[in-house]
Amino acid sequence: MENREYDVVGIGNAVVDVIARVEDSFLSKHDLQKGFMQLIEEDAIENLYSDMGPATERSGGSVANSIAGLASFGAKVGFIGKVGHDQFGEVFRHDITSLGVAFETPSGDIGTGRCLVMVTPDGERTMSTFIGAGTGFTAADLSKDMIGKAKIVFLEGYLFDQPEAKKAFHEAARMTREAGGKVALSLSDAFCVDRHRDDFLKLVKEGADIVFANEKEATALYEVNDFDDAAKSMAADCELAVLTRSEDGSMVFADGNPVTIPPEHVEKVVDVTGAGDLYAAGFLYGLSRGETLESCGRLGSLAAAEIISHLGARPEISLRTLVNRA
Numbered sequence: 001m002e003n004r005e006y007d008v009v010g011i012g013n014a015v016v017d018v019i020a021r022v023e024d025s026f027l028s029k030h031d032l033q034k035g036f037m038q039l040i041e042e043d044a045i046e047n048l049y050s051d052m053g054p055a056t057e058r059s060g061g062s063v064a065n066s067i068a069g070l071a072s073f074g075a076k077v078g079f080i081g082k083v084g085h086d087q088f089g090e091v092f093r094h095d096i097t098s099l100g101v102a103f104e105t106p107s108g109d110i111g112t113g114r115c116l117v118m119v120t121p122d123g124e125r126t127m128s129t130f131i132g133a134g135t136g137f138t139a140a141d142l143s144k145d146m147i148g149k150a151k152i153v154f155l156e157g158y159l160f161d162q163p164e165a166k167k168a169f170h171e172a173a174r175m176t177r178e179a180g181g182k183v184a185l186s187l188s189d190a191f192c193v194d195r196h197r198d199d200f201l202k203l204v205k206e207g208a209d210i211v212f213a214n215e216k217e218a219t220a221l222y223e224v225n226d227f228d229d230a231a232k233s234m235a236a237d238c239e240l241a242v243l244t245r246s247e248d249g250s251m252v253f254a255d256g257n258p259v260t261i262p263p264e265h266v267e268k269v270v271d272v273t274g275a276g277d278l279y280a281a282g283f284l285y286g287l288s289r290g291e292t293l294e295s296c297g298r299l300g301s302l303a304a305a306e307i308i309s310h311l312g313a314r315p316e317i318s319l320r321t322l323v324n325r326a
């Protein structure tokens with residue numbers, strides 16, 4: 001890919017994660033579906049929070065996590081997303097800009113989005129997200145300049161949950177194409193896929209160059225039970241399909257041809273939050289540098305392995321150092 005100011009520009013919800021360890025019984029008590037993301041209103045988030053044990057706050061947001069990961073690899077990156085004029089917004093802005101990410105989206109009047117991340121003893125994460133300021137995200141927040149200078153624009157599927165953000169999403173994809181960049185898409189979550197299946201299918205077939213999905217999202221998209229059936233359909237539908245399979249690694253299909261990528265060995269899985277986001281970071285980092293698909297996948301596995309070895313979805317050590325060591 002030719003030289004451009006940004007390797008990747010991400011567009012997604014700007015969210016602060018509130019992370020706590022919980023027992024499985026906490027999930028059943030609050031009627032939460034383990035391993036998924038459920039949308040929640042602000043008062044409900046307060047109720048849930050008050051029933052939790054000690055929690056830590058870290059910047060999150062799915063594509064924002066990927067962009068933070070890319071910055072940690074040393075990529076040139078930007079992020080577009082909406083925070084509010086509050087302390088959570090300041091934390092999010094500080095964290096992302098301190099990593100060297102260009103982030104210029106003006107803050108809005110609604111409070112910053114928050115995601116309660118509940119980590120069970122097996123390391124699985126279950127999320128309840130209040131989108132907050134993200135509900136005020138519109139096409140007017142898109143930076144034409146940033147998008148026009150990106151090799152890849154990475155769009156978050158969660159944006160589909162807000163009508164104005166959904167319009168902005170389509171506009172961003174159009175602007176990217178017009179400027180000669182590649183459109184990458186994350187399907188985000190299986191429930192989100194269920195809510196917007198037809199729109200996602202259309203994008204996978206026509207609007208995106210690179211599609212990231214985990215096993216649950218891919219099977220939800222094609223309404224099948226078997227991973228192989230979903231993979232076959234996605235491989236036929238898009239140019240570059242990147243399918244992740246948790247501890248079984250990942251598979252990439254380029255023009256229908258499969259490449260299998262092993263996972264990185266992880267001594268102890270502490271918290272799987274951000275595995276897919278960081279995998280995407282590594283993969284896109286490799287892609288923006290013209291690496292082979294196998295090498296892109298290995299970079300993804302490496303970054304994902306770092307993130308699941310500790311609590312939270314932002315890297316705790318420099319991914320560039322990790323790659324150099326590897």
Ligand SMILES: Nc1ncnc2c1ncn2[C@@H]1O[C@H](COP(=O)(O)OP(=O)(O)O)[C@@H](O)[C@H]1O
Nearest residue numbers: 214244245246247249250263275276279301304
């Ligand atoms: N238990 C694990 N051991 C090693 N790597 C893992 C493990 N779980 C996830 N990963 C890595 O993270 C990637 C993404 O994980 P996955 O669970 O498929 O995505 P998501 O977080 O979107 O649900 C996998 O392809 C793999 O490289």
Ligand SMILES: O=C(O)C[C@@H](O)[C@H](O)C(=O)COP(=O)(O)O
Nearest residue numbers: 060061062129273274275276277
């Ligand atoms: O954007 C959200 O609603 C959730 C994020 O804040 C969270 O950090 C996240 O997406 C975690 O990533 P995943 O486990 O790879 O889905």
